[in-house]
Amino acid sequence: MDRIAPENWYQTKKIDDDVTHICEPYIKEFYRCNIWHVRGSQSDLLVDSGMGVVSLTDWVSIVTEKDIAAVASHTHFDHIGCHHEFKHCIVHSAEADLLANPTRESTLVEPYVTDDIFTQLPPQPYVSETYAVKKTSQAEIVEDGHVIDLGNRQFEVIHTPGHSPGGIALFEHKTGILFSGDLHYDGLLIEDTYHSNPSDYQNSMKRLLELPVNIVHGGHFASFGADRHRSLIRNWLDSKNH
Ligand SMILES: [Zn+2]
Ligand SMILES: [Zn+2]
Incomplete structure (x- = not known):
């Protein structure tokens, strides 16, 4: 399998004036995490940071323009790989230890990561057999109800355990934007x-x-609106109560 040059590893797409989607297109869709960047007047917000196989701060300039709070929606490998590059990280208390001391097992590298999750391999020296997430030395620990303030925008932390114990969603009341992590998306959910x-x-x-x-x-997977939000959740809840 060919290797991709680091400058081509990430793809960015502006969703609106202040929200940018960043992703790793050479990871197969099911394993590919959505990285979200939100521009604020005082500081920026990053929701998740991908696998960490190529530096985000070296190759994606938007994440270095301002002070940035790098939130871990939870601590699986596909979401926290580049958190160690950021000075200000945010994690829920129930997964703070996992972010500080990640292992291949605790971050689900075992059993998920093999060369088969890629369509093209990351640059040298990446090796699937020894890949691991780096430790994030210090992080701000938050609980349900904490507000992340970007100056002109505020995101409320909603503790959403289930997929993992310290999963969090971020909700902006003013705009109705929800970052829902791995608890809720438009694709096969991982509940086990x-x-x-x-x-x-x-x-x-x-x-x-x-x-x-x-x-x-x-x-x-792809973003969706209010109707899809409600129908996905209602269908899922119905499927549990039969
Ligand atoms: Zn996950
Ligand atoms: Zn994930």
Whole structure:
């Protein structure tokens, strides 16, 4: 399999004036995390940071323009690979230890990561057999209800355990933008990792159903609007109660 040059690893796409989608197109869609950048008047927000196989700060200039808060929606390998590059990281208390001391098992590198998750390999010296997420030495630990303030925009942290114990969603009341992590997206959901919890999952989904969302940017796959948000959750809840 060919290797991709680092300058071509990431793809960025502006969603609106202040929201940019960053992704790693040579990872197969199911494993490919959505990285979200939001520009604020005082500081910027990054939601997740990809696999970490190419430096985000070296190759994606938008993430270095301002002070930036790098949030971990949760600590699986596909979401926190570049967090160690950022001075200000944010993680929920239930996964703070995982961010500080990630292992191949705790971040789900085992059993997911092999060369088969790529259509083209990352640059040298990447090797799937020894790939691991680097430690993030210090992070701000947050709980449900914490507000991340970018100056002109505020995102409320909503604790959404279920996929993993410290999963968080971010909701901006003013615009109805929801970043939902891996709990809720428009594709096959993963409910059976070593630290998933079915009853937490249902409670978190019920909570997201109540939010007055306009657009949902998930941890994987395409974004969607309010109607799709409600029908995805209602169908999922129905499937659990039969
Ligand atoms: Zn995950
Ligand atoms: Zn994921």
